[in-house]
Amino acid sequence: MRLLNAALAMEHRLAAIYTAAAAVPAGRSARDTVERLRRHEAEHARGLEEAIRDLGGTPDAALPAAEYRTLLRLRSLTTPADIWRLAMRLENQTIAAYLEALPKLSIGQLRQTVSAIVASEAEHLALIAAESDPGRPTLLAPQAFVTGRPG
Amino acid sequence: MTGPRDPCRALTRRGLLGRAALGTAAAALVTGSDLVTGVALGQARTDDEILTSSIALEQLAAFSYEQIATRGSLAGGKDVAASFARQEHEHADALATVLAQRGGGVPAPPRRLKDVPGLQRAIAGGPRTSAAFALEIEQAAVTAYYAAQGKIEHHELLRTTASIMASEAQHLVVLRGALHRDPAPDPFVTGRRR
Numbered sequence: 001m002r003l004l005n006a007a008l009a010m011e012h013r014l015a016a017i018y019t020a021a022a023a024v025p026a027g028r029s030a031r032d033t034v035e036r037l038r039r040h041e042a043e044h045a046r047g048l049e050e051a052i053r054d055l056g057g058t059p060d061a062a063l064p065a066a067e068y069r070t071l072l073r074l075r076s077l078t079t080p081a082d083i084w085r086l087a088m089r090l091e092n093q094t095i096a097a098y099l100e101a102l103p104k105l106s107i108g109q110l111r112q113t114v115s116a117i118v119a120s121e122a123e124h125l126a127l128i129a130a131e132s133d134p135g136r137p138t139l140l141a142p143q144a145f146v147t148g149r150p151g
Numbered sequence: 152m153t154g155p156r157d158p159c160r161a162l163t164r165r166g167l168l169g170r171a172a173l174g175t176a177a178a179a180l181v182t183g184s185d186l187v188t189g190v191a192l193g194q195a196r197t198d199d200e201i202l203t204s205s206i207a208l209e210q211l212a213a214f215s216y217e218q219i220a221t222r223g224s225l226a227g228g229k230d231v232a233a234s235f236a237r238q239e240h241e242h243a244d245a246l247a248t249v250l251a252q253r254g255g256g257v258p259a260p261p262r263r264l265k266d267v268p269g270l271q272r273a274i275a276g277g278p279r280t281s282a283a284f285a286l287e288i289e290q291a292a293v294t295a296y297y298a299a300q301g302k303i304e305h306h307e308l309l310r311t312t313a314s315i316m317a318s319e320a321q322h323l324v325v326l327r328g329a330l331h332r333d334p335a336p337d338p339f340v341t342g343r344r345r
Contacts, residue, residue, distance in 0.1 A: 043338035099310050108301030115300040115313045119293065119340035122317035126324040127335055137228040137325050144241035146317035
């Protein structure tokens with residue numbers, strides 16, 4: 001249960017970033033990507049909350065938005081490049097944490113859910129790379145193993 | 152345990168490719184769910200069986216990208232097919248190392264175009280058809296790894312296959328983009344077709 005709530009906290013954190021990022025002036029493509037990522041993180045959080053309840057636990061609530069603003073220095077996000085840098089770092093951290101936790105999950109279905117989220121975060125990295133450096137498709141999938149750690 | 156000459160390996164390969172040939176849509180030359188979930192990994196129960204099926208799929212993907220890179224082209228960019236071929240080889244090699252450590256025999260990779268039904272037609276169809284073909288293979292791989300996550304017992308293998316599954320998901324983003332499809336349609340990437 002502790003693992004799942006830790007995962008939920010990571011999803012809340014990512015959702016908070018993309019919620020704050022929506023206020024940053026950006027072009028249509030960047031805004032669409034931010035909205036997609038925010039929606040996905042919210043779905044991940046909902047899925048984890050459901051899993052925690054199914055196991056008889058209580059999902060931890062997200063922190064108030066003001067706390068995320070302080071903890072993650074979200075006020076310093078002023079350009080799309082700022083968003084992508086922070087998002088890339090935290091998406092990678094999230095992937096690494098999920099992969100670390102994966103073998104500790106004893107229920108097969110939970111492992112499947114976590115793997116499906118890891119793959120989604122990996123897709124996010126590709127979308128962020130596309131926004132950061134458009135027109136270079138091989139950079140969207142730079143490594144054979146997506147571990148969340150520098151290659 | 153399977154070896155290069157083991158009939159189980161041949162059956163697996165035949166199963167993989169035979170069912171692949173049943174794809175009905177003209178562009179979808181390989182049917183993702185049939186390719187893996189319904190055949191090889193659907194039947195795989197143990198870590199060794201999962202490893203063998205996964206290696207066969209990675210070999211098939213690597214060979215397909217190599218052939219597309221050398222004989223044709225892939226929508227999405229000049230270097231994409233070669234880059235993805237390298238990555239699929241890395242996946243296959245990593246899985247083969249684990250299987251070998253467990254005393255298992257690595258399946259023989261495809262050697263000729265006709266070993267992969269539909270590949271020749273995909274290459275002849277041009278960059279978009281090749282991308283659609285590759286997308287089906289990648290989708291099948293994600294489906295396979297997703298199914299396997301519920302069964303794998305070896306801890307490090309769980310992490311390895313999850314990181315490979317994530318890599319295939321990134322390939323999907325590139326291929327969907329090349330085909331002007333929604334690049335990341337699902338918050339939970341399970342290989343389910345949209």
